[in-house]
Amino acid sequence: MLAGNTAYVIPGDYESIATTNLSSSASSITFSSIPATYEHLQVRAIMRLGGSDYLTTTFNSSTAVTARHRLNADGSTVSAGGGSGTGQDFGPYPTNSNAANIFGVLILDIFDYKNTNKYKTYRFFNGFELNGSGQIYLQSTTAATTNAITSIEFATYSGTGFVANTHFALYGIRSA
16 A cells, blocks of 8 residues: 555556666656556666766656655664755765666655645655665655646756666556
């Protein structure tokens, strides 16, 4: 069951909408023309950034004000926090300065993405392992927009971009 919802989600309820596999570096990845035929969306990604940076996302080209809380750990320290601002940073990922085979993961759930009567709520889990010194994040965010989400752009905060073999997949989730 998705948090905050009464409907169960069965694995067959996930339907692939779009997939991007990079064969070379790219500055951003965009899913556009997202159909309004699902209850929720999920993005799954395996990525590596071009330099020391953070992943960012923009819905419908908007940097709506967000409120968030997070829990993160790095192998020896656990911390929590919250805040607000515009846009969304999805905490650190491996870069070209890490071993060549190290990639990070992201699972992003976007709830009620087409509902125009309430703010958008999403949560994500991301992390990577660096031989005992990796990172793991769990965060929940509310974006102050009631617009239906029709496009999602992923980029990096400082513009370092994504390296080859980065993979993003967008899924629609149907409710039972």
